[in-house]
Amino acid sequence: MLKIEKNKMGFSCEVFPPKRNDDIYEIYRTLDEIKLIKPDFISVTYGAGGSNSKKTATIAAYIQNICEVEAIAHITAVGMDDNLLTSLLFELKKKGIDNVLALRGDKPKLMSDEEFENRKYKYAKNLIPEIRSRGDFFIAAACYPEVHPESSNREEDIRYLKDKVDTGVDCLVTQMFFDNKVFYKFMDDIKKAGIDVPVLAGIMPVTTAKQLGTSVTLSGSSVPNELSQMIAKYGNNAEDMKKAGIEYAVAQIDDLKKNGMDGVHLYTMNKADVTMAIYEAVM
Numbered sequence: 001m002l003k004i005e006k007n008k009m010g011f012s013c014e015v016f017p018p019k020r021n022d023d024i025y026e027i028y029r030t031l032d033e034i035k036l037i038k039p040d041f042i043s044v045t046y047g048a049g050g051s052n053s054k055k056t057a058t059i060a061a062y063i064q065n066i067c068e069v070e071a072i073a074h075i076t077a078v079g080m081d082d083n084l085l086t087s088l089l090f091e092l093k094k095k096g097i098d099n100v101l102a103l104r105g106d107k108p109k110l111m112s113d114e115e116f117e118n119r120k121y122k123y124a125k126n127l128i129p130e131i132r133s134r135g136d137f138f139i140a141a142a143c144y145p146e147v148h149p150e151s152s153n154r155e156e157d158i159r160y161l162k163d164k165v166d167t168g169v170d171c172l173v174t175q176m177f178f179d180n181k182v183f184y185k186f187m188d189d190i191k192k193a194g195i196d197v198p199v200l201a202g203i204m205p206v207t208t209a210k211q212l213g214t215s216v217t218l219s220g221s222s223v224p225n226e227l228s229q230m231i232a233k234y235g236n237n238a239e240d241m242k243k244a245g246i247e248y249a250v251a252q253i254d255d256l257k258k259n260g261m262d263g264v265h266l267y268t269m270n271k272a273d274v275t276m277a278i279y280e281a282v283m
């Protein structure tokens, strides 16, 4: 089971299951490379609605048992009920996985508003005690340095975050951000609110111009001028863009290190070469 300490500047990674079943070997090859840097853990995302829940468990098992790195399996409240949660957690334990990231999830495209509204566990904080009651798990949860998009204001968001942490969260992982000043302000604010679990800073290297239109926009994270200028300058040249994206992430992580943060969680986008290059530059 994981143990994350504060002020240790750890390094962890996130991967996602491939959409097509036959691409599973590709993610295994990626993991075979990433494991060489011995990250503290590798987390695997979960499709809210359960579309790829089996793949999440299978990939997490590969990380835990073949790569011998601690795996965190993401779980969402959306699409979850008592029986599914029991069987999912049982399967994770059977596969040797003791760590989960408990999330609410967003409404999948094919889910009706009614089904989304009537979900059994409304928020991540309702899912967490249910996970605890079913076994001994390390439980991580999400947080948003730039405020969750559905929250009406920062105070409310942090108040709900405190409620969530108080249900038994072992560590927080942030949404991606591209301006460290935003993160430092968030850290000050949550400290004042009495939240003192380790917080891992979510860093996404933007290595293609397309990423800005997909993951970055979806996350609601703001894009500083420096980053948009970088994309304008290098966006049409794949190699230069990749190099610049790596350099930007490295600069962010170096600064987090200098400021004695708890750790960095790299959104790898399943790219082993980018992950390795960043790790080698910063650790």
Ligand code: FAD
Pocket: 044, 045, 046, 047, 048, 074, 075, 076, 101, 102, 103, 104, 105, 106, 122, 123, 124, 125, 141, 142, 143, 148, 149, 150, 151, 156, 157, 160, 161, 164, 173, 174, 175, 176, 202
């Ligand atoms: P919650 O903590 O439940 O909060 C959701 C919203 O409800 C917030 O606005 C909060 O302020 C508000 N709220 C909380 N309590 C109350 C209350 N009592 N009354 C009113 N409002 C309240 N999505 C996936 O589908 N799969 C993944 O694998 C996945 N991984 C992620 C990993 C990380 C690190 C992050 C940051 C996000 C991830 N997401 C994933 C996205 C996530 O599911 C969405 O951002 C979702 O909208 C919120 O999930 P949450 O667990 O943070 O929600």
